[in-house]
Amino acid sequence: MKMRVIVSILFLIGCVVLPNGFAQAENENDVRVLIVHKDEGDVSTQSSTTSEDKYEVVSVPKEDVSDTLSKLNGDRDIESAEVDQLVYTQALPPNDTYFEKQSRDFEVMKVVEAWEQYEPEEEVTVAIVDSGIDLKHPELRSRLIEGKNFIHEDEPPMDSTGHGTHVAGLVGAVTNNKMGIASAAKNVKLMPVKVFEGKTTYMSTVIQGIRYSVDHGADIINLSLGSYNNMDALEDAIDYAVDKGVLVVGAAGNDNDHAVLYPATYADVLAVGSIDSAKGTKSAFSNYGETIDVSAPGTNIFSTWMSGYETLDGTSMSTAIVSSVSSMVKQQYPFLTGLQVKDVMENSATPLPQIELLGKGLINAEEALNYVKTKNRIYGQTSVETAVNISQNGWPSLKEKELKMDGETLNGSFVILASGNSFPDSLAASPLGAYLDSPILLTKNGKLSESVKEELKRLNPTHVLMMGGQNAISSGVENEVKNLEIDTRRIYGLDRYETAVAINELIPYTSNKAFVVSGQNYPDALSIASYSGRLQYPVLFVQKENIPLTVRSYMEENDISKTYVIGGQGIISSKVEDNLPGHFRIYGLDRYETNMKVHQTFASKGAESLYFATGKKFPDALSISPLASRTDSPIVLVDNKENPELQKSINVFTNRKSYHILGGPGAIPVQKAWQIDQYMKSK
Structure with a gap:
C-alpha cells in the first residue's frame, strides 16, 4: 500500500507545486519523515521485501529532525530518509457564470474537494419525476434522454411551471461550460417523467412515473414531492424500485x-431535510423527524428555470442536490445498489449536533467517496499499522492477568509482539493472546515502528512477550521495548515448530484436543486462529511429510487424543495424518472451501460478527485472532476472484449482524468489500 502512496506522490509532483517547507505530522510539533528500506530477502518466506515493507512514514519531533535524518541515512539497512513534503492540489472552481451563487453550498458539502478524486466510471440516469423539464434549456438539453408525459401522454414531457426544470438543473446541469450553473455530478443522464401540470397531482400518476422510471433504466429516482397520506400502491412501487437496485430520494416537506x-x-427511501447554509441552521420551512436520513442546502437555491434561471426555497431543492451527490457515488462505484448508496450518503454525512431531527447530518461529497473505500475496514498503510489499529479498536485498556513462565509467576498486563514477516510465530500466539486478552503487535525490518511505540505507551503493559528468537525479533527491537521501561520475555524454540510448542506450554489447557496445521502454508492456520483462542485448543505446526519430534512429545505429554487436521493432502500428507492421535481432517478443494468447512465444523450459533481477510497474503490478519476469539468473531477468507464459497461461508452464521474487513483496498478490493456487505444483509 505504501508503494502506491509514494507512486501517487511522484505522479502529483508533475502536476502541482511543492512549496518550500515540510509536512507536519498529526502533532503540530512533529515532522513526517519518509524512510525507504533496502530490499531484503526473507528467510521464512523466501520472498523479497514487499512494497508495504519498503516505505515507512514516521513522526519526528521538529527539534530532532536533523539528527534523526543523519542517523537513518547512516543505517546500512536504509536506502534513504528525508522529510516528507507537502503537496498542494491545484483544483479550480468551475467556470460556470453563476457559480458564485452556489459556492457556499458546494463548500459546506465539500463538492469541490470531492471532484479531486471523482473519476466517473459509468454514466448514471436520474429520473426527474416532477413537472417535466424545459427540453430546450441549454444547460440541460444535452443531458436529456427519452422520458414520458403522464399528464398528456401524446405530448413530450415539457415543463410548463418550472419546478421540474429547477430540480433537473441541481441534479445534472452541465458543469464547467462557461455558462449558467454547476451541478455536483457530471454527465448525468436526465430522464424527464412528467406527473404534474400545476402544483398537485394524483398519487396514482406518481406511482406510474416511478414504475416507468425503473422499467426504463433509471439508477436514481428524484421525488421532490410527497403527501402526508400513505397508499399501499405507493409503497409497492417503492419496493419495486428498491428491489431492482434503484435509489429513491424523497423530500421531507416544507411545513416546518x-x-x-x-x-x-x-x-x-433516502429522506432529505433542508438547511440554510448561510446561517448553519435548519431551513425555516423544513419538516423534521426521526425518519429523515440526511440534510442538504435548500434555502436560496439558484438553478435552471424556464428559458433561464431562478432562486427557490424548499426540500425539493435539497432532494435534488442529494440526488446529484448520490449520482457522483454511483458513477464512481457503479456496482453499488441503491440501498448501498443510501448507506454511503447517511454514514458519510457531516453531523449537525446543533440541529435535531434532520437525519445524520449534512451530506458530504468528499467523505461519501472516501466512505465507499473505508466502510467497516480496520487497516493501516502497512500490516504493522493495521495491527496497531486492531489494538486501538479492541483494547481501550489492558486487564491484569497471570502467566507462569520459566518457573516464575508473572502478574500484570501483557502485549504480544510478533514478526510481521513470518506467519507461524504470530498465528501460534493466537491462543496465548486469547488466554491473556492481549493484543498482538507486529515488528518488521528489525525495528520498532513509532506507531507501535506509541501504542505500547498507550497500553502501558507490564510485560511484552516476544514471539520467536532473534531471527524473528531482533535484539535491537527488544532493547527499544526495554527503553520504554517495559519488561520483555522471549518465547522461542530452534524453529517455528518448537516455538509453537513453547507458546502452547504456557497455557493451562484443559482440553485433550488440538489443531494441526501446516507450518509452511498460512491460510489454513488463519482459518482456525479465532477458534483456537475461543476453544483453547493448541495450534501445532507440522511439515507436509513429517511430525517434528518436539510436536510428538508435546502431544504425548499433554495426552492429546483428538487432532483436527486442517487442509488437504497437498498440505499435510496422509502419512502424517495417520500418525496423529484421533485424527479428523477438515479440507476443501482450495483454501476458501477449507475455510468454509472449518466454520461449518466449529462455528458458534451465537456468532454475530465476522472478520474478512484476504486469502492471498497473511500480514493484515495476523493480529486479529485474540480480538476475534474474545468477540466470537470467526475469520472468513476472501478470494478477490469470483468465489461461490464466500456467500456459503457467510451463510453459516445465521445470527450475523456486523462485520469488519482487515486491510485496505489493496488487500480486499472495494467492489469485493461491498459484495460482502450485500451478502451480509441477505438471508
Whole structure:
C-alpha cells in the first residue's frame, strides 16, 4: 500500500507545486519523515521485501529532525530518509457564470474537494419525476434522454411551471461550460417523467412515473414531492424500485412540521431535510423527524428555470442536490445498489449536533467517496499499522492477568509482539493472546515502528512477550521495548515448530484436543486462529511429510487424543495424518472451501460478527485472532476472484449482524468489500 502512496506522490509532483517547507505530522510539533528500506530477502518466506515493507512514514519531533535524518541515512539497512513534503492540489472552481451563487453550498458539502478524486466510471440516469423539464434549456438539453408525459401522454414531457426544470438543473446541469450553473455530478443522464401540470397531482400518476422510471433504466429516482397520506400502491412501487437496485430520494416537506412526507418516510427511501447554509441552521420551512436520513442546502437555491434561471426555497431543492451527490457515488462505484448508496450518503454525512431531527447530518461529497473505500475496514498503510489499529479498536485498556513462565509467576498486563514477516510465530500466539486478552503487535525490518511505540505507551503493559528468537525479533527491537521501561520475555524454540510448542506450554489447557496445521502454508492456520483462542485448543505446526519430534512429545505429554487436521493432502500428507492421535481432517478443494468447512465444523450459533481477510497474503490478519476469539468473531477468507464459497461461508452464521474487513483496498478490493456487505444483509 505504501508503494502506491509514494507512486501517487511522484505522479502529483508533475502536476502541482511543492512549496518550500515540510509536512507536519498529526502533532503540530512533529515532522513526517519518509524512510525507504533496502530490499531484503526473507528467510521464512523466501520472498523479497514487499512494497508495504519498503516505505515507512514516521513522526519526528521538529527539534530532532536533523539528527534523526543523519542517523537513518547512516543505517546500512536504509536506502534513504528525508522529510516528507507537502503537496498542494491545484483544483479550480468551475467556470460556470453563476457559480458564485452556489459556492457556499458546494463548500459546506465539500463538492469541490470531492471532484479531486471523482473519476466517473459509468454514466448514471436520474429520473426527474416532477413537472417535466424545459427540453430546450441549454444547460440541460444535452443531458436529456427519452422520458414520458403522464399528464398528456401524446405530448413530450415539457415543463410548463418550472419546478421540474429547477430540480433537473441541481441534479445534472452541465458543469464547467462557461455558462449558467454547476451541478455536483457530471454527465448525468436526465430522464424527464412528467406527473404534474400545476402544483398537485394524483398519487396514482406518481406511482406510474416511478414504475416507468425503473422499467426504463433509471439508477436514481428524484421525488421532490410527497403527501402526508400513505397508499399501499405507493409503497409497492417503492419496493419495486428498491428491489431492482434503484435509489429513491424523497423530500421531507416544507411545513416546518414534525412530520415527513410519503414516500420519503419509508425506510428504504433516502429522506432529505433542508438547511440554510448561510446561517448553519435548519431551513425555516423544513419538516423534521426521526425518519429523515440526511440534510442538504435548500434555502436560496439558484438553478435552471424556464428559458433561464431562478432562486427557490424548499426540500425539493435539497432532494435534488442529494440526488446529484448520490449520482457522483454511483458513477464512481457503479456496482453499488441503491440501498448501498443510501448507506454511503447517511454514514458519510457531516453531523449537525446543533440541529435535531434532520437525519445524520449534512451530506458530504468528499467523505461519501472516501466512505465507499473505508466502510467497516480496520487497516493501516502497512500490516504493522493495521495491527496497531486492531489494538486501538479492541483494547481501550489492558486487564491484569497471570502467566507462569520459566518457573516464575508473572502478574500484570501483557502485549504480544510478533514478526510481521513470518506467519507461524504470530498465528501460534493466537491462543496465548486469547488466554491473556492481549493484543498482538507486529515488528518488521528489525525495528520498532513509532506507531507501535506509541501504542505500547498507550497500553502501558507490564510485560511484552516476544514471539520467536532473534531471527524473528531482533535484539535491537527488544532493547527499544526495554527503553520504554517495559519488561520483555522471549518465547522461542530452534524453529517455528518448537516455538509453537513453547507458546502452547504456557497455557493451562484443559482440553485433550488440538489443531494441526501446516507450518509452511498460512491460510489454513488463519482459518482456525479465532477458534483456537475461543476453544483453547493448541495450534501445532507440522511439515507436509513429517511430525517434528518436539510436536510428538508435546502431544504425548499433554495426552492429546483428538487432532483436527486442517487442509488437504497437498498440505499435510496422509502419512502424517495417520500418525496423529484421533485424527479428523477438515479440507476443501482450495483454501476458501477449507475455510468454509472449518466454520461449518466449529462455528458458534451465537456468532454475530465476522472478520474478512484476504486469502492471498497473511500480514493484515495476523493480529486479529485474540480480538476475534474474545468477540466470537470467526475469520472468513476472501478470494478477490469470483468465489461461490464466500456467500456459503457467510451463510453459516445465521445470527450475523456486523462485520469488519482487515486491510485496505489493496488487500480486499472495494467492489469485493461491498459484495460482502450485500451478502451480509441477505438471508
